[in-house]
Amino acid sequence: MKRVIIPALMLLSMSAGAQTFENKFTRPLSDVLNDVSARFGIRLKYNVDTTGLKLAYADFRVRPYSLEETLSNILSPFDFKAVKQNDKLYKIKPYEYPRRQPEDGQKMISWLTSLYSNKTEWEARRDTLRKEVRERLGIDKLLPLCSKEKPEYSKIRKFDGYTVQNFRLKTANGHTVCGSIYAPMSKGKHPLIICPNGHFSNGRYGKVQQLRLGTLARMGAICVDYDLWGWGESADEVGSKAHQTPEAHVMQALNGIRILDWMIQRKDVDTKRIGVNGGSGGGTQTVLLTVLDDRFTAANPVVSVSSWFDGGCPCESGMPIQLAGGGTCNAELAAMFAPKPMMLVSDGGDWTSTTPELEYPYLQRIYGFYGATDKVSNIHLPKERHDFGDNKRNAVYKFFIDTFKLDASKLDESKVTIEDENALRFTPKK
Structure with a gap:
């Protein structure tokens, strides 16, 4: 009987779990990540399931001199990414197209800065962006379909120095938008502030929203807020899941413009003082509305504007507007408002943490093309x-006091009456 001699290398390749050229040096992803954790002295938290996933050329992806490069090399084949929480903790998450890292924001701002060095070059870029954002959003297909009917109104409710009135307004394709008008008791012409909502608790029915709009109204501004698409009374019409669709991005912008079209015709509105103010997703909408409509004269996005985060909800990034002009970000879209008054409110606990060092200086540069650096603040x-x-609300009040000459003596949130949700609905919730 002839003996079969198996080469040592072949025996090695046949052994369980061996890494060889034939199997592309493959290892289980979970094992590789455990090794990385031990090697670099970090802890990994998982928002993904690594069960059964295997990584080819696993150990060859490790860069002993760089944890960041190592994690990127290991995770990118699975469309995962590592998000740094602190020096010792990283969160493993699925790839998020609207969210990047502060370092990416720095690179984006540097690239954008290289595109224009004067007002003429900037305005050419601005005009290109405006055209492409409208096209990518698809809003010009819907605007001609909007109903010309006047809105329906509820009874006016009177409070300390201001009133509240609910409305329902028809928009496009048979849809409606519902909201509330907070108006001062005083007569005469008043500034108008359109207030798109963010994703804060209870939407436009929440206490924080009522405090802000009621206080601004007491000081002399007419404020209008309205439901997010698929929230509140909009959810009654289209369902709550509609908010997680690209349609939300378009319809919320359409609703804001449609409300402005209607409100600006009121005899008590001063058309030279038209503001827009919202926080978080409402801040993203604030910027978008200024890009789409030139009638706004002052803008105040709160905890939203970033060069490295476009907004994680489809109502902010459902349509690919950030691909306009070969690539843009909310900081550049905000810059399109120059030289009109704008104030950014930012904090240290979210994607606006870099505003003082990154986004604000960038905006100052653009405003500087107009000799108007005093018109943008942070x-x-x-x-x-x-x-x-x-x-944050106090910052908003000061901005509109200074910009629209509101009555600062009426700044007192304790005078605002907090209503329940049914009171603010056009159709009471059953």
Whole structure:
């Protein structure tokens, strides 16, 4: 009987779990990540399932001199990414197209800065962006379909120095948008502030929203807020899942423009003082509305504008507007408002943490093309996190007091009556 001699290398390749050229040096992803954790002295937290996943050329992806490069090399084949939480903790997450890292924001701002060095070059870029954002959003297909019917109104409710009235307005394709008008008791012409909502608790029915709009109204501004697409009364119409669709991005912008079309015709509105103010996702919408509509004269996005985060909800990034002009970001879209008054409110606990060092200086440069650096400002709250708290609201009040000459003596949130959700709905919730 003839003996079969098996080469040592072949025996090695046949052994369980061996890494060889034939199997592309493959190892289980979980084992590789455990080794990385031990090697670099870090802890990994998982928002993904690595069960059964295997990585080819596993150990060859390790860069002993760089944890960041190692994690990128290991995770990118699976469309995962590592998000640094602190020096010792990284979170493994699925790839998120609207979210990047502060270092990416720095690179983006540097690239954008290289595109224009004067007002003429900037305005050419601005005009290209405006055209492409409209096209990518698809809003011009819907605007001609909007109903010309006047809105329906609820009874006016009177409070200390202001009134509240609910409305329902038809938009496009048979849809409606519902909201509330907060107006001062005083007669005469008043500034108008359109207030798109963010994703804060209870939407436009929440206490924080009512405090802000009621206080601004007491000081002399007419404020209008309205439901997010698929929230509140919009959810009654299209369902709550509609908010997680690209349609939300378009319809919320359409609703804001449609409301402005209607409100600006009121005899008590001063058309030279038209503001827009919102926080978080409402801040993203604030910037988008200024890009789409030139009638706004002052803008105040709160805890939103970033060069490295486009907004994680489809109502902010459902349509690919950040691909306009070969690539843009919310900081550049905000810059398109120059030289009109704008204030950014930022904090240390979210994607606006880099505003004082990154986004604000960039905006100042653009405003500088117009000799208007005094028209853009930033209130940064480094110890605060992502919310619309007292200090952020106070920054909003000061901005509109200064910009629209509101009556600062009426700044008193304790005078605002907090209503329940049914009171603010056009159709009471059953």
